[in-house]
Amino acid sequence: MFGSKSAVVWLIIAALAWAATGISWKYFSMLGFSFIVIFLVSRLFKFLAVYFISYYRVKSHEPIKNLREFMFIFLNAVFSVGTPLFFFLALQETSVSNAYFLQYTMPAWVLIFAIIFLGEKIGAKKIFGFLLTMLGICLIASPWKLLESGQMNLGLLFGLLSGFSHTGDIITSRELKDYSYHTVSFYTNMMQFLIAAVVTPLFFKMSFAGTDPVDLLAFALIGVFLGIASDLYYHALQKLEASTAAIISFSELIFAAVLAFLLFGEKPMGNELIGYALILIAGAIIVLRRADIGRFEHLIRITTSSKA
Incomplete structure (x- = not known):
């Protein structure tokens, strides 16, 4: 589709699109729109975008082979709903930059899972990367403020839960490595919408009061941009090393921090x-390390799978 240089450009555009849509959640929540309205409309149109893109590229999808793989697709969809849900809740309690960087502690949690369950060997570089992540979390959390106020930092809690859910998304995606990206994306996005439509109304009040067609169009465009961005990401992977793509995708964090400063005046x-x-340094160390287990490259390939 395009060369390696063009792949870098498209990947940066995808990261910018992810950052812009993440920022839009903060913007619309400040205007009083409920999470469920934003999420349901955007996920519906994301699924439609994924459907039309995949239909154009592959025409048909592999059938789900057995109950085990259906369960992994279902779990992947659950985690893919949980990640933006906790991210949205984090945005209510902390800054955009804090919410983003706490979510991107995910490489450390994937590493821990790989060591405990997949046989990844422990090394000095991996320990160093994990410790840097923990130190980064502590600095963002400002534990001295917690001691002064005696109150739980909900922004920290929801941000980390978003990172944990992102990790679950990645681990379950690894079990679906024998399917094409378009097949997994089609099934999981369909299930994401169905799960959100059934479950989120139980926890959030659904109200379209004050929502006009222009607002709904904006939510729909968010979903379409997410669908296009994920397609650009996975096609860029065909031309780039997975570790290179993962590092470039970290630019989403920088874009989000800059946009938060320009739009909301947030100054970390x-x-x-x-x-x-x-x-960021810890993520680079963990992503660029030499993995000891077979097919671990696939885990790196889907570090942004919650957006796919």
Whole structure:
């Protein structure tokens, strides 16, 4: 479809689209729109975008082979709903940059899972990357403020839960490696919408009051952009090393921080900036390490699967 240089450009465009849609959640929530309305409309149109793109590219999808793989697709969809849900809740309690960087502690949790369950060997570089992640979290969390106030930092909690859910998304995607990307994306996006339509109304009040057609169009465009961005990402992987693509995708964090500053005037404190830098460095160390287990490359390939 395009060369490696063009793949880098398309991947950066995808990261910018992800950051812009993430910022839009903060913007619309500040205007009083409920999570469920934004999520349901955007997920519906994301699924439609994925459907039409995949139909154009592959025409048909592989059938789900057995109950085990159906369960992994279902779990992947659950985690893919949980990740933006916790991210949205984090945005209600903390800054955009904090929510993003806490979600991107995900490489450390994937590493821990790989060590415990997949036989990844422990090494000095991996331990160092994990410790840097923990230090970055502490600096963002400002534990001295917790001691002063005596209250739980909900922004930290929801941000980390978003990262944990993102990890579950990646691990379950690894079990679906024998399917094509378009097949997994089609099934999981369909299930994401169905799960959200059934479950989220139980926890969130659904109200379209004050929502006009222009607002609904904006939510629909968010979903379409997410569908297009994920397609660009996976096609860029055909021309780039997975580790290179994962590092480039971290640019989403930078775009989000810049947009948050320009649109909302968010200025991270010194300790938060150091925490962000440590998480970025730790993510690079973990992603670029030499993996000891077979097919671990697939885990790197889907570090942005919650957006796919």
